[in-house]
Amino acid sequence: MMMSTLPDRSPPPAEMPLVHPSVDRAFIGVLVRDFYGRVRADARLGPIFAGEIRGDWEPHLEKMTDFWCSVILKNGAYSGRPVPAHLKLKQVREEDFDIWLGHFRRTAEALCPPEVAAVFIDRAERIARSLKLAMFFRLDRPISGAAG
Numbered sequence: 001m002m003m004s005t006l007p008d009r010s011p012p013p014a015e016m017p018l019v020h021p022s023v024d025r026a027f028i029g030v031l032v033r034d035f036y037g038r039v040r041a042d043a044r045l046g047p048i049f050a051g052e053i054r055g056d057w058e059p060h061l062e063k064m065t066d067f068w069c070s071v072i073l074k075n076g077a078y079s080g081r082p083v084p085a086h087l088k089l090k091q092v093r094e095e096d097f098d099i100w101l102g103h104f105r106r107t108a109e110a111l112c113p114p115e116v117a118a119v120f121i122d123r124a125e126r127i128a129r130s131l132k133l134a135m136f137f138r139l140d141r142p143i144s145g146a147a148g
């Protein structure tokens, strides 16, 4: 089959809001809680988060719901600075992002229709890439995973 006859499944551009009947703040809140449930149960990531978020997780989950609402719905709910929040996490390794993204991908695929999962995963991968650059990029070292 010719590629041009396939429907275009690529996510909308990152600066456009996703408009979909099932995607609102309540839905994003469920997704965020499911995802952090997986992260907290992860042998590598769980202790990193437990070391930072002691006690009540609800403020973090609300902040992350705001963050994902801003990313996906473009509603301006989040106005924090993710880069410094991660720069201070000295125990995080570059490979930890693959674990993070694996949980995120499985969460999105479990809870969203495929075209919606594709948007969440695309955004997460873009932001993960820029966080990794901020945390690990050194001029004297090639970027791991980059082609060429």
Ligand code: HEM
Residues within 6 Å of the ligand: 045, 048, 049, 052, 053, 060, 063, 064, 067, 080, 081, 082, 085, 086, 089, 092, 096, 097, 100, 123, 124, 127, 128, 131
């Ligand atoms: C291995 C990967 C990652 C680890 C271990 C990690 C860990 C953390 C931790 C411990 C916090 C601080 C929680 C708090 O004090 O409230 C945090 C905050 C945050 N993370 Fe991550 N994170 C990772 C990847 C990501 C990715 C890929 C994204 C986005 C797609 C992201 C988005 C955020 C945001 C928005 C905050 C809140 C920053 C703020 O405004 O304070 N993180 N993360």
